[in-house]
Amino acid sequence: MRKSRGRQKVEMVKMPNESNLQVTFSKRRSGLFKKASELCTLCGAEIAIIVFSPGKKVFSFGHPCVEALIERFVTRNPPPSSGTLQLIEAHRNANVRELNAQLTQVLNQLEMERKRGEELNKLRKASQAQCWWELPIEEMEMHQLEQLKASLDELKKNVTQQADRILIQTSSNANPPTQLIFPTQIPTPTTTNGPNQQPGLFVVDPKNIISHLPFNYGSYGSRGFF
Amino acid sequence: MTRKKVKLAYIANDSARKATYKKRKRGLMKKVSELSTLCGIEACAIIFSPYDSQPELWPSPIGVQRVLSQFKKMPEMEQSKKMVNQETFLRQRIAKANEQLKKMRKDNREKEITRLMFQSLTAAKGLHGLNMLDLNDLGWLIDQNLKDITIRIDSLKKPSLPQPQAQAQAQAPPTTQPQTAAWLMELVSPQDQMGFVGDDMLLPFGDQTYNHNNAMWSNAFFP
Secondary structure: OOOOOOOOOOOOOOOOOHHHHHHHHHHHHHHHHHHHHHHHHHHOOEEEEEEEOOOOOEEEEEEOOHHHHHHHHHHOOOOOOOHHHHHHHHHHHHHHHHHHHHHHHHHHHHHHHHHHHHHHHHHHHHHHHHOHHHOOHHHOOHHHHHHHHHHHHHHHHHHHHHHHHHHHHHHHOOOOOOOOOOOOOOOOOOOOOOOOOOOOOOOOOHHHOOOOOOOOHHHHOOOOOO | OOOOOOOOOOOOOHHHHHHHHHHHHHHHHHHHHHHHHHHOOOEEEEEEEOOEEEEEEEOOHHHHHHHHHHHHHOOHHHHHHOEEOHHHHHHHHHHHHHHHHHHHHHHHHHHHHHHHHHHHHOOOOOOOOOOHHHHHHHHHHHHHHHHHHHHHHHHHHOOOOOOOOOHHHHOOOOOOHHHHHHHHHHHHOOOHHHOOOHHHHOOOOOOOOOHHHHHHHHHHHOO
16 A cells, blocks of 8 residues: 655756646645754744745744744844743743644554554454455455355344344343343354355354344444444 | 654753754755755745854845745735744644544554454354444444445346356346446456456347357357
């Protein structure tokens, strides 16, 4: 799933391709502001950067603020200093400190998720080497598709039943049942290895399963993972 | 250069801070210059530091003045529309990072539930330990997969080509317009298990007026 071209060596001339130029501007401008922001935080510098886009829009970054810095440059005056101003600046710096901490935290969480994602990808690849049913369905043959479908249908029934069981249990904890509704044990599944069965897949005899209330996903207001 | 992770906070150590300032200031100037050259745009940078009474400038004092006057000429609203300071900039970065995090978590959750699905399929893992949330998502994912499989099965069955064992059914029923289209698509990209050469099959299957059609079919299937 390689989307970007990675680090490329770039010749220092105006980019020939118009759309690449636009993308480059967007990315590099963002990176430039990020570097400026870091320099301000790390070393206590006060920086103003003004950049015109290829579309003639203007972007600017300024710490503490663009206008004040421009003023200071133009008039060549040392920055004004007063009790009030120092207080304002201290307050602003405290905000920035907190925001930086927040940003760091989110970036760390992001990194953790990324690593977790890679782990999961690795595991998936490994099991795809062992199990044909984990491969993309586009690569399957008809008999494989049909068997997988049958197994999934069965699994679906089990999931529904298990969900019902939990539902009943949670509601019955409030009102102890006067009689048993469900069997106390789910039937032990038997793996049948008929002529159409590929080894490894597990199919439960439907006769062993009693399903009662249909499990309505809608009642949980969930559409999956969204 | 070493790639140690730097904490995003004011560097307390004076000499370390000064060294960092020198390096990063140089790097920043380089980046502005590159941006300007690569994209053919005007830019300027003004850097005030505790180490120098005079600001560091790019491209040059005159260059900065030129860009500043260009900037000032623009309407007030245009100037401030894309103006940020530390606070606003950091908030934007935080928002973007949170978006990415949300998406990544969702993708990882789907990967986990997929794994769970395949594990419970082979009874490697029971459904007992799962809570309602997991069961809910698992059920949803199973439904998604069943839907895709059904679509796939249908698309393979659609072209009503006779199976090898249905030799007697060489006469195919006349096909309606959309079915013919699907069948033609099937021709264009024949399935491996069909095992015939595409060239033989250019004549429409549903055309019953030419008997030799069926003969060609027979030849193709049963060499």
